[in-house]
Amino acid sequence: MAESVTTAKGLAGVVVGSSRISDVGGETGTLVYRGFNVRELVPGTPYESIVHLLLFGDPPSEDPSRRISEALAAARTLPPALAEAADALPAGKPPLEAMRTLLSMMGDGTYGYPPTLEQGYELIARLPVLLTRYLRRSRGEDPIDSRPGLGQVANYLAMLHGTDPDPAHVRALTGYFDLLADHGMNPSTFALTIGISTQTDLISAATAALSVLKGPLHGGAPSLVVQMLDAVGTADRAETYVAEQLEHRRLLYGFGHRVYKVEDPRAVLLHQLARDVADPARVHLAEAVERCALEALHRARPGARIYTNVEYYSAVVLEAVGIPRDCMTPTFALARTAGWVAHALEQAADNRVIRPDVRYEGPGSGRTWPRPRGAGEP
Numbered sequence: 001m002a003e004s005v006t007t008a009k010g011l012a013g014v015v016v017g018s019s020r021i022s023d024v025g026g027e028t029g030t031l032v033y034r035g036f037n038v039r040e041l042v043p044g045t046p047y048e049s050i051v052h053l054l055l056f057g058d059p060p061s062e063d064p065s066r067r068i069s070e071a072l073a074a075a076r077t078l079p080p081a082l083a084e085a086a087d088a089l090p091a092g093k094p095p096l097e098a099m100r101t102l103l104s105m106m107g108d109g110t111y112g113y114p115p116t117l118e119q120g121y122e123l124i125a126r127l128p129v130l131l132t133r134y135l136r137r138s139r140g141e142d143p144i145d146s147r148p149g150l151g152q153v154a155n156y157l158a159m160l161h162g163t164d165p166d167p168a169h170v171r172a173l174t175g176y177f178d179l180l181a182d183h184g185m186n187p188s189t190f191a192l193t194i195g196i197s198t199q200t201d202l203i204s205a206a207t208a209a210l211s212v213l214k215g216p217l218h219g220g221a222p223s224l225v226v227q228m229l230d231a232v233g234t235a236d237r238a239e240t241y242v243a244e245q246l247e248h249r250r251l252l253y254g255f256g257h258r259v260y261k262v263e264d265p266r267a268v269l270l271h272q273l274a275r276d277v278a279d280p281a282r283v284h285l286a287e288a289v290e291r292c293a294l295e296a297l298h299r300a301r302p303g304a305r306i307y308t309n310v311e312y313y314s315a316v317v318l319e320a321v322g323i324p325r326d327c328m329t330p331t332f333a334l335a336r337t338a339g340w341v342a343h344a345l346e347q348a349a350d351n352r353v354i355r356p357d358v359r360y361e362g363p364g365s366g367r368t369w370p371r372p373r374g375a376g377e378p
Contacts, residue, residue, distance in 0.1 A: 007359045010258075016185065016354065017193075021054060021342050024184040026259040031266060033182065034058070042269050043175040047152050047338075048072065050178045051124065054342040055117065064151060068121075075118075075125035076146040076155070078133075082106065086130050091138040095131065098138075099330045100210050102130040107203035114348035115202040120341035123206055124152070128334050132159035135327070153177055156334065161322060169321040172277040176317050179266040179310070180332055182339025184259075188212040188219065192340050196347040197354040209340055210333050216253075219336075222328040224253040225315035228289070235288035242292045246300060252293045254312025261305040270313035278320035286316050 008014045023032040031038045034053050041050065046064030051072075053059050060067065078086070085105045089098060106126060111119055133143045136159075144162060146155050153174045157165035185193070188209040195205030213219040232241045245252055257264055274283050290308055297306045318328050 011356070016190075016356075019185070019343070019346060020057065021339070021346060022182045022184050024259050026257075026261055029260065029262040029265055031179075031183065037265075038179060039265055039269065042178045043171060043273065045174075045178055047174050047177045047181070047335075050181050051152075051338045054182055054338050055120070055345070069151065071118075071121045072125040072152055073146075073148040075121045076129050076148075078126060078129060079108075081108070082126075082130075083133070086133060087137065087143075089134060091134075093138075095135060095324075095327045095330050096210075096214055096333075098134050099127070099131050099333065100207060102134060103127060103203065103210055104207050106130075107201060107207070111201035111203045113196075113199040113201055114351075115196065115205075115341070115344045117345070119202050120345065123202060123341060124337045127337060128152075128156045129159065131327075131330055131334070132156065135160065136162070156331075157321065160327075166321075168277055172273045172317050173321045173323075175269065175273045176314060176331075177335040179269060180314075180335035182336070182342065186218065188333075188336065189339060189343050193343055193347050194354045196344045197351055199351070202341070202344055205344060206337070206340055209336075213329055213333055213336075219311075219332045220329050221253045221311040222315035222318055222332070223325040225312055226319055226325055226328075228253050229282070229285055229315070232285065232289055235285050238285070238288040238292040239296075242289065242296045246296055252297070254290075254309055254315065255293055255297060256306045257309045260307060260309070263307050264309050266310040267308045267313055270310065270317055271308075274313045274316040274320065278316050282316060282320070286313065 021034065023030070025031070033041070033050065034057050036053065036059070048064035048068040049060050052065035052068045055068075082105060086102055089101055089105075093101075106122070129146055136143055141162065144159060147158055150158055150165075151170075151174075154165045154170045157169060157173065183189070191212045192205045192209035195208045196202070216224060232238055242252065274286070290312065294306065294308070298304065314332075315328065318331060319325075323331050
């Protein structure tokens with residue numbers, strides 16, 4: 001690699017392509033889907049309409065999008081072979097690990113390149129069905145059928161809990177799904193896009209994307225936020241807890257973002273959703289920890305632009321609507337499938353294999369391989 005080439009650790013500031021899907025304003029605190037600011041969309045926009053916007057570029061003529069609603073409802077029915085394969089997966093695995101295997105099982109050889117809308121509908125619609133089917137079996141419960149009359153979010157809650165979903169829970173989780181549907185070239189979407197650029201199939205690329213979500217630095221932190229709030233216990237312990245964590249150089253989960261150097265708009269909206277749906281005492285605790293954490297972090301790093309990120313109040317919302325802790329990251333993935341499909345279609349429409357370079361800093365080429373001496377040689 002030429003010495004004049006500048007490296008960027010973590011690809012910071014490197015533009016790898018162009019997109020018309022979403023714009024993340026790290027300096028302006030904005031997130032825009034196809035020209036629409038999410039602050040104008042959440043709360044109140046059905047997830048199906050967000051999917052329609054991301055896939056087609058324009059809002060539907062009615063809410064929720066009839067085209068997307070009908071397509072997802074039809075795609076939720078699992079082929080018998082897929083249902084049998086899913087039921088053969090041993091029960092009791094961590095949900096994210098099981099979900100990755102279940103997603104891979106969808107790749108039955110019929111998903112070729114390029115990806116299609118119909119394949120995208122199947123990915124979005126079937127993944128929550130597979131996940132909830134597995135979770136129910138792991139709990140010793142019989143699988144239940146999806147309900148065509150319910151929207152994507154309500155159906156997920158119904159299949160997860162086996163009961164009619166609380167309308168307030170559906171509204172809050174819909175807001176969460178809307179806000180997590182896409183977010184520019186984030187790590188999981190980048191992994192998917194790299195896969196599509198090699199002309200692999202949608203399911204293989206989505207499996208790569210899902211694997212990336214296991215790390216706590218991208219999508220895996222909400223359950224850790226819940227653990228942190230439990231460890232604090234009460235609002236009056238927030239300051240002490242934060243001080244102890246920083247003293248021992250332990251992480252405070254839910255703060256700081258790679259892109260946003262001002263308030264994350266998703267965090268602001270999720271805070272509002274948390275106030276609408278969560279136990280007031282839990283919200284009060286979260287607010288106390290947030291206040292103490294930001295004050296302490298800014299004292300420790302004067303001038304640092306650290307704000308609450310999307311995963312902090314995501315944790316409070318997900319907990320309030322009954323999402324188990326070990327299902328929080330899988331739920332993130334279910335919301336993000338809309339963006340994954342949109343980016344897969346966009347990449348395939350104007351494809352070039354993504355192949356960055358790396359600066360070599362090892363020894364020069366003048367080394368000589370040591371040859372062992374033959375028998376009898378001095």
